[in-house]
Amino acid sequence: MADTLERVKKIIVERLDVDEAEVTLEASIKEDLGADSLDVVDLIMELEDEFELEIGDDEAAKISTVGDIVEYINKHN
Amino acid sequence: MLNGKTAVVTGGSRGIGRAIAITLAEAGADIVIFYAGNHTAAEETIQSVRETGRQGLALKVDVSDKEQVDAALKEVVSTFGRVDILVNNAGITRDNLLMRMKEDEWDQVIATNLKGAFLCTKAVIRPMLKQKGGRIINISSVVGVAGNPGQANYVAAKAGLIGLTKTTAKELASRGITVNAIAxxxxxxxxxxxxxxxxxxxMRSEIPLGYYGTPQDIAEAVKFLASDSGRYITGQTIHVDGGMVMN
Structure with a gap:
């Protein structure tokens, strides 16, 4: 879990140009971290590459917080 | 000009699509054409592509079928490693006066000419986002702007392509992907x-330049938009029509 969070954090910090301290499990990717819809698509693609999994459009639509991402990855990896 | 790029041209076996495929190959791009059914014509196009020294691949794809489109794009990316240019050119006609037009004639034309462009565009966005750039060019028509009796289905699809072009252009502009239409x-x-x-x-009497265009005239405009020369143009409809429509 911790490891997943660290890897996700690193990608989010690079991708969205935010401070690492802002990337908490509760942080909303759009509202708190300032991502627009296309940023989210980009982010999901990068996560797919990093964790070697596929996140379908329907599942991606359900992801709103950093915690959602970590949970999804841990469940499917 | 387009060395190292990969272009996908739908409806690439004949007519305008064939001229586009060969012209982009001459400019240096490797070419994939999607064709509906004319295998011989598709092979002829690919033969001409290979004569330019570029790689060519013909895939039989019904562009209105999501599964076929997704599978074909996957094959393109696995073969060439990338896709830089998409030309949505596949089109059919089922002409009839609106009052006689069958639902089936409407559906077929919208499916190939409009939904096909939607599906192919959707399928290339992911690789283009990863590459941080791309060119999408939709082949519309003068009738999509001016209307034409007997072609309500075709005109609606071609006008729809212009709307699709503008919206896709706005959605993808921040990622270096340009989207334009040619009419x-x-x-x-x-x-x-x-x-x-x-x-x-x-019709000829309505063309200010006084003569019909050739597929090559369209291919030249596509080449321009696909190259670095066209990098600052997005969301536009370029009229290549001898002056028939002037905005």
Whole structure:
């Protein structure tokens, strides 16, 4: 879990140009971290590459917080 | 000019699509054409592509079928490693006066000409986002802007492509992907050769330049938009029609 969070954090910090301290499990990717819809698509693609999994459009639509991402990855990896 | 790029041209076996495929190959791009059913024509196009020294691949794809489109794009990316240029050119006609037009004639034309562009565009966005750039060029028509009796289905699809172009351009601009439409006028192809002489003559009289266009005229505009020369143009409809429509 911790490891997943660290890897996700690193990608989010690079991708969205935010401070690492802002990337908490509760942080909303759009509202708190300032991502627009296309940023989210980009982010999901990068996560797919990093964790070697596929996140379908329907599942991606359900992801709103950093915690959602970590949970999804841990469940499917 | 386009060395190292990979271009996908739908409806690439004949007519305008064939000219686009060969012209982009001459400019240096490797070419994939999607074709509906004319295997011989598709092979001829690919043969011409290979004669330019570029790689060519013909895939039989029904562009209105999501599974076929997704599978074909996957094959393109696995073969060439990338896709830089998409030309949505596949189009059919089922002409009829609106009051006689069958639902089936409407559905078929919208499925190939409009939904096909939607599905192909959706399938290339992911690789283009990863590459941080791309060119999408939709082949519309002068009738999509001006209207044409007997072609309500075709005109609706071609006008729809212009709306699709503008919206996709706005959605993807921040990622370096440009999206434009080209609106050909009267171009001499198999599609227009079936029209009767009187109608052709009447159409010619409406062209300010006074002569029909060729598939090559369209291919040149596509090449321009696909190259670095066209990098600052997005969301536009370029009229290549001898002056038939002037905005």
């Amino acid at each position: 050909p006028g009267f171009i001499e192809t198999d599609m227009t050769s079936v029209l009767d002489e009187a109608l052709k003559e009447q």
